[in-house]
Amino acid sequence: MATDRPPPGRRALVLGAGIVGVSVALHLQQRGWSVILADRKAPGRETSYGNAGLIESSAVLPHPFPRGLSTLLTLATNRSAALRYDPRVLPQIASWLLAYWRASRDGALAHIGPAFRTLIGAALAEHEALMAQVGATGLLRREGWLELCRSPQQLDDADREAALARSHGITAERIEQDALYALQPVLRPGLSGAIAWRDTGWIVDPGGLVEAYAALFTNRGGRILRADALALTGEAGGWQIRSEREEVVVADHAVVALGPWTGDLATRLGYRFPLAVKRGYHRHFAHNEGCRLTQPVYVRDEACLMVPMTRGVRLLSGVELAARDAPPSPVQLQQIETSARSMLPLGDPIEPAPWLGARPCLPDMLPVIGPAPRHPGLWFAFGHSHYGLTLGPVTGRMLAEMMSGETPFISPQAYRAERFAA
Ligand SMILES: Cc1cc2nc3c(=O)[nH]c(=O)nc-3n(C[C@H](O)[C@H](O)[C@H](O)COP(=O)(O)OP(=O)(O)OC[C@H]3O[C@@H](n4cnc5c(N)ncnc54)[C@H](O)[C@@H]3O)c2cc1C
Known part of the structure; x- marks a missing residue:
């Protein structure tokens, strides 16, 4: 993987280089993980490129x-x-x-609203923390x-x-x-x-921001791989993928952060999310x-x-x-x-x-952030609906903390995959 001697059990393959996947990759890297970020395109070229750029702290x-x-x-x-x-x-x-x-x-929103606000309330500060590291604060208004x-x-x-x-x-x-x-x-x-x-806040070039975060990731030794995520396979105690250049990489953990394409892979792995x-x-x-x-x-x-x-x-x-x-x-x-x-x-x-x-x-308007119910070493981060640009860094930090065995700074209970009979 990205370093000669990866820490034992801390090799991660992050699938999807939108704002969510890039943020997960950066936060894992900060915790000493060896990370490969895989996408069929360059970082930040899909949904995370074309949005309105709002870091929507007012919702x-x-x-x-x-x-x-x-x-x-x-x-x-x-x-x-x-x-x-x-x-x-x-x-x-x-x-x-x-x-x-x-x-x-109203009854359901009484639970969903606070869970949403908790994420939203942390969003701008988490972006600013990453932007300060990458020198991209100029993209934020x-x-x-x-x-x-x-x-x-x-x-x-x-x-x-x-x-x-x-x-x-x-x-x-x-x-x-x-x-x-x-x-x-x-x-x-x-x-x-x-x-x-x-x-x-708002970002004057959302795709450019994701590219800047991805550049920070590679400058710190992370690796970006062109690969089709649907080629992911589980192998004894880990995960494997073959790149466009036929290179096979293996990891202890895999993170599915494929935005609107998440279902394509999740279904193959046996999960039917709504x-x-x-x-x-x-x-x-x-x-x-x-x-x-x-x-x-x-x-x-x-x-x-x-x-x-x-x-x-x-x-x-x-x-x-x-x-x-x-x-x-x-x-x-x-x-x-x-x-x-x-x-x-x-x-x-x-x-x-x-x-x-x-x-x-997702129908309850909250993302899934957490472990896959039936596959050890498989993690999900998707379903950010209207707020994915806003919530990428919050999600990245939460998931990296969970994967690293730390107590996440936001309780992950409301965002767990098990809430769907998937
Ligand atoms: C019109 C519009 C306006 C919006 N405005 C805002 C806003 O103002 N503020 C806000 O916070 N959010 C906004 N959003 C929502 C936000 O853009 C999304 O929630 C967010 O971009 C999702 O990020 P992501 O990383 O999950 O997905 P994506 O950015 O789509 O990333 C998924 C990645 O997976 C890759 N991928 C997919 N399939 C495969 C495969 N088989 N193999 C390899 N790679 C694959 C893709 O190439 C892509 O890079 C808006 C969305 C739209 C459409």
Whole structure:
């Protein structure tokens, strides 16, 4: 493995070099493990590349299924920019949807919410600790994001919701019209105000951040291997994989951190997790007229999120329920482009086609972080849904502590694989 003399029993093969796998690899390495990070692509090129970049410290709940009747009726029309679905996928995900619906009841959220907040509450500090080591703090911005409201009524509604967040200690400040335009003069007229969610950080190049973490890993002696994770096999007391170059590597422990592809390998190993995907699109647009947006903005009720990034303004769509590998259908992105252009002087799109990614989602909205129930030396870290960029380093630290026999800094109970009859 990566060192000539690996510590006994401390050779790990981490499968998947997204934010989760890279974070696990770094934290294991810090604890003296010899680690190989295997992926079929370069680090941070998939879901961890294309997200909104938010280190979402302001979230109280992990995106429960909407339960209000008027919202449900709107979603059922299948024309909402917030959620569209491919009717052909519904039979395949019916049991997942039902479990998600049940987990979104108030009674269930009373347990899920605190488990989610515990992870979220540690997220920014864990990122900052890694960024400081890699010298990547310049990729992090701390201005928070703005929830834009077109009418006084919307502003009042948003403020009422923000009050709940404030009761959890989150900074959510009501901003009236004049203050909003003073803060972001680039915004076009017609807004009544905004809620400023100040605790959230954002990354101006999420893929670049994962690459920087991966570079730290290799600089410290870690090894990145191009390999198909589906080639993983168990061997006496350990795990083995064959690289694209036909090199065979062995390890004492294997970590499955394959994001939305986790089920492909888990199923082969005999685990059937209820993992579905919520797909999403982005596209970058040039700033027109030399104007600059200096923080992410979300247009309330229009599912339109715009994040200023290194490449331009990244416009992100809502949720699409469709098969993971179905062809792209970026209708929602087209819908919100109209909203976006009514807010900002956007220029031409930068890429020829939108990016499509898939949020890996378990029905109780919490990730799996911990040992595999039936295979000694096999570990899971997946299912981070809307919050994987945020939660990568927290997950990495927790899992590395568990694997090293330490008491994890966050109790792993709520995230264990056994909660699913997998
Ligand atoms: C539109 C959108 C917006 C989002 N916005 C945010 C946000 O603002 N903040 C936030 O915190 N989260 C956000 N997310 C969610 C976040 O991006 C994901 O939860 C996170 O990236 C998942 O990370 P991961 O490491 O688990 O998966 P990935 O980044 O997908 O990594 C999995 C890796 O496994 C590799 N792999 C897969 N199969 C194989 C195989 N057979 N062999 C070898 N390698 C394989 C892939 O190449 C990939 O590198 C968003 C997601 C989307 C889609």
